[in-house]
Amino acid sequence: MLKKNYIAKDFKPNKNQTQLIMKKFALLLFLLNVSFLFAQKEISGVVKDNTGNALPGVNIIEKGTQNGVSTDMNGSYKIRVKEGAILVFSYIGFSKFEKMATEAIINVTLSEEGGQNLDEVVVTGTRTAPRSNTTSALPIDVLSSKDLTSTGQASFDKALQYKIPSFNTVQTPVNDATSLLDPYEIRNMGPSRTLILINGKRKNLSSLLYVQTSPGRGETGADISAIPTDAIERVEILRDGASAQYGSDAIAGVMNIILKKNSGNGAVTVRSGITSEGDGEMLGVSLNNGTTVGNKGFLNYTIDFSKVKLANRPGTVDGGTTNLGPDDKPLSGGEYADFIYVDPNDPDNYVDGATRASIMADNTSGINQINNFLAEKPDAGNINGSPETTAAKFLINGGIDLSESTQLYYNAAYVYKKVNSFANYRTPYWRTLDPANPYLADFFGNGTAASYKGYVPTFTGDLNDYNATLGYKSEMNGWNTDVSITTGGNKQVYSVENSVNRSDLQDENGENIYQENSPITFQPGGTSFNHIVGNLDISKVLSDKISIGFGSEFRTENFEVIEGDKASWDGIGADSFAGNRPENSGRWNRYNLGAYFDLAYDVTEDFLINGTVRHEEYSDFGGATVWKLSSRYKFLDDKITLRGSLSTGFRAPTLHQIYTQKAQYSFVAGQGIQVSGIINNVSPQARILGIPKLDAEKSTNITVGIGAKPSKNFNFTVDYYNIKVEDRIVLGDRQDTQFGNVAWFSNSFDSRTSGLDVVANYNNIGLGEGKLGFTLSGNVTLQNERISDVTNNSFGPILNALMFTSRPETKWILGANYEVGKFGFSVNNTYFGKTTFKQDGLDSNLRTEFTPKIVTDLGITFSATEKLTLALNVNNLLNVLPEWKFKAENAAGTAILNDAAQVKTQSNLITFNQRYSQMTYDGYHFSQLGTMFNLSLNYKF
Structure with a gap:
C-alpha cells in the first residue's frame, strides 16, 4: 500500500508528463470558467428619477450577496449576477426598488420618497463607515433638493425655517449690517454653536458680529443664505453635540450640505415673486448643469442670479404731544411732563416737559411742524421690512477617478451680495434746523426752511463670500484615506449715504471741519474673515463588528476690522452708522491643531456602540479634550430602534468676539439713538476694568431617542436632548464706566437647554388615481435658561429674553402632499409658538409676548412635459402677521395694563413711537411681510 505522501515526495515526472499535466489542468480551468460563465449573466441599464434625470451613484446589489456596483455619471451600470438573482436598487431620498434579473437590459426609474426615510444612508455623525438612519446611533434629518425647493422660499436659510422645527431665523427689525446675514440657530443655541459643512468640510464663518439688541446678539455664524439652493443634492442635519467628531462650533449640532454630482441632464429655473402688498418683487434665474471630464470624471456647476426689491412695513407714528420723537425719555408728571425732550433749539440738550412746552409755544413751527409732517408722512418716513437685495452665486463640484482605488475631488463657490437698507428717518422736528444746524436745509433741501423735510440715511452693504476644497481619496487594503485642503472667506464693506457728520470740530483756523462742510456719503469700513483648513481622515472596517476612524485637522483663522474713512468716525461720526476708528481696526490671527480617534463596535447585528475622543490645541487660549459615547439597539426586525448619546464639547471664542472694539449707534428707549461702545478683552481698558480674557465654552450633551418603522410607509422618531453649556460667552449689558457707556464679552454663566424633537411620516396612501402623504415634525423646548450666577459682566432681563425666550418655545410643521397625474399639491402649516421679550425701556413689571400663530403655505406643481415643470407657491396663504x-x-x-395712558406710553417706548408696531424694536418670531406669491418655471435639458 502506498504512503500518503508518496506522489508528492518521490514522484518526479519527466518533461512530457509535465506538459500533459499542465494541459489537463488548463482544460479543467477552462471547463470551470465556462460553467461559471453559463451560471452567471451580465445585466446593464440606466437608472433615472421620475422626471427623467439620470441618477449617478445609485447602489445596485445582488440580493443576499456582497456583489454590487454603482451607477456612473450618466446613471449607467453593468453587473454580472447569478441566474435567478434579484437586483436591489437604492439611493438616498428614493424608494428602494427590487427587480428579478431576467433580462439583459434593465432600466429603472426610482421614485422619490416624501419625508425622512429611516433607511437612508448618511455620512454625517460618524468618522468611520457611513450608516443608514436605522443603524446610526444619532438623530439625523435628511432633506432632498426637492424638499428645499418645494417651500418656495427665496434662500436656503428661509427654506430650512419651514422644514426643520428646531431651526429658526428671521430678519431683524433694524437692518444695517445685519441685513447681509440674518441670525439663525438650532435648538435656541445661537448661530455660533451649529457647525456648517459642505461635502463634509468646514465652511468659513461670516465676518459679521451681531451687536444689535436682537436675537443672536454677540454671535456669528456661517452665511448659509449664500449657498444656491439649486446646487444642493441634500442636507444632513445632525441634531446632537458633535465637538468630539468635528471640533469647535458643533455644540448644538452639525449641518452637512451635500452638493449635486450629476454630469448631465441640467436644468434652468426662472423664479418670480411678489407680496400681496405689491412690493418685494423678486426675479431670479438659476442654471444647474454638469459634464463629464474625460472618461472617469464629472463636473457639476450652478449659476444663480437674483434680485429682491424692498418690502416696506412701517408703522403709523403716534403724533401725540407727549410723543414727539425717538429721543423722548420717560418722566413722571402731567401731559407734557411725561417725557424729557430734546430742546428744539439745541438738539444736544434735554429739557423737561414744561420747558419744552414753553419753547414750542413760542416756536411758531413747533406743533404745527410735527402735525404737518406726520400728515404728509404718517410713518414719519421710516422704512423697515425686507431690504433690497441683489445676489450672484457661482458654484462647482467635481471629481475624477485617478484609478479604481483613488479619486481627486474638488468644489468651489463664490457669492456676491449687495443689500440696500435704511436707518431711521431723521424727522425735521428731531434733526431741527435752528439754530445749530441751518446747513441741513442745504444738504437735504433747496436751502430754505420750508424745503427741509428731514432726511433718511441709507446703508449699503457689499458682501463677498467664497469657499473651495481640493481633496484626494484612496482605498488600499481596506484602508480609506481622505486628504484635503479647504479655504474660505467672507468680506463685508459698508457705505452710508444721505447722512452727515454733525461734529462741531474745528481746524486751526477756527473753521468747522464738519457740519456745513461735512460730506454726505461715507465709507465706514467693514470686516473680513478667512480660514485655511487641512484635514487628514483615515478609516477602516477591521471586521464585520469593528470599524475605526482617526485623523487630524489644522486650521488657521484671520479676522480683520477694516478702517473707515476719517469723516465716518471723526468726532461723533456719520449720523446713523459711525465708521471703524483706526485704534479699533487691524488684523488678528490664530491657529489650532486637532486630532481624533473613533471606534464603532457592532456587538451584534442589532447592538452598536460608538466612541470618539478628540483633542485640540489653540494658539491663543490653550487646549481642550472632549469625548462622545453613543449606542443603538434594534429589535422587532429593525422596526424599532433605541438610541442615545453622551458627549462633552467645546466652542472656542471667535476672533470676532475676542478683538471687536467699536463705537456703535443703537436705540435706547426713551433716550433715542445713543452712541455706546464695545471694548475687547485684550485691550488696556479691559485690564483696567479687570475683565478677564475669553476662554472656551464647555458643554455636556445628552440625547435619548427612539425610531420606529412599523410599516413600509410609516415611520417616526422622538428624541430628547439636554445640553449644558458652561462658561457661556455673552455680550453683556452696556455699563457706565470711566470709558463711557460700554459693553464687553465674557464667560458669564452656565446655561441648560432641553427639549424634544419629533419627526413622523406616512406616505403612499392611495387616494383616487394619486398618492397622498403626511409629515409631522416638531420641537418643544422644555428648559432654556441660565443656571448659575453671572460673573465678569452685567446680564439683565433684556439680554436674558433675547438669549432664552426670543425664539418660539415650540414649533410644529404639519404637511400634506398629493401627487396625481401631472399635478402635485402640497400644504404646510407651520405653528410658531409663544416668544417673550423684555425690551429696553419697558417697565420691569411687564413683559412682551408674541402670541402663537399658524402660517399656511400652499404649493402646486404641473409637469407640462417631461422637461417642463411649472410651480406656484403661495406662502403665508392666510396673511397671518x-x-x-x-x-x-x-x-x-x-395696574399699568388697567391704565390706557400708561399702556400707550409703554407701547410707544418699545416700538419707537409705533415705527415698529408689528415687531417692536427687538424682534419677532416670523416674517412680517404677509402673503407672498412665487412662480417658477423649470426646464430640463
Missing part, C-alpha cells in the same frame, strides 16, 4: 401684547409680571404690572 405677528401679534404681540403686554403681560403683567405682578400686581404692579396689572
